[in-house]
Amino acid sequence: MARKIFRVFETIIFIVMIIIIILCCIYIVKRKIDKENPTKMLGHYTFVVISDSMYNPEYKESISRGDMVFVKPRKNAEYQVGMIVAYQKPGDSKPTTHQIIARNGDMVITKGINANNDPDPEFDVNYIIGEVTSVWRGYSKTVNWIKSPIGIVTIALIGFILIEGLNLIDKYLKKVEEKTTSNKEEVEQESQPEECPIKE
Secondary structure (H helix, E strand, C coil): CHHHHHHHHHHHHHHHHHHHHHHHHHHHHHHHHCCCCCCEECCEEEEECCCCCCCCCCCCCCCCCCCEEEEECCCHHHCCCCCEEEECCCCCCCCEEEEEEEEECCEEEEECCCCCCCCCCCEEHHHEEEEEEEEECCHHHHHHHHHCHHHHHHHHHHHHHHHHHHHHHHHHHHHHHHHHHHHHHHHHHHHCCCCCCCCC
C-alpha cells in the first residue's frame, strides 16, 4: 500500500515537471515569434522591472529593479486610483510599471512610488496593459545564479539526488512489501491444520 502511494506521488512529481517544461517551451517560442509585443501566459503578462522608480521600502507595494511582475488585463473601467499597472504608450520601447494617482474619465496619471519621481504625463487608459497582481522578487538575481557555474552544478546535483532518492525509497518500499508478503504467507502456512492420517 505504501509503495502504491509513493508511486502515485512519484507520478505527480513527474507530471508537474513535464507541465513546467512544456509551459517554459511555449513561453520561449511565443517570445521568439513576437518579440515586439508582451507575451501572455495563463492570463498574465510578465515583465522584468528595469528601474527603481517603484522602489520604496516604506511601502508594501515596493518593487525593485530586477523583480518580475505578473500583469493581469482588466476592463478599462476597473482601473482605479491606487492600482499598480503596467502601460506602454506609442513610442515606448518597453512597458512602464507605475501606480495610478489620478483618473479623469478615460485619462489617467501615474507615478512611481519612489520619492524622487515626478508624476507621468496624462495618458489614455487604453494604453494600460493590466494590473500588477503579483511580484517575483529577486527574479534577475535568481536567473543570474542559475546561469552561474555554481548554480548549474547545484541544480544538477539536486536533480541527481532527487532521482536517486526516489529510486532508493522505491527499492526500500519494495523490500518491505516483499518481506511483509513473505511473512504473511508463512503465517498462513503455519495456521493451516495438519492432516491426520485416516486408519482403515
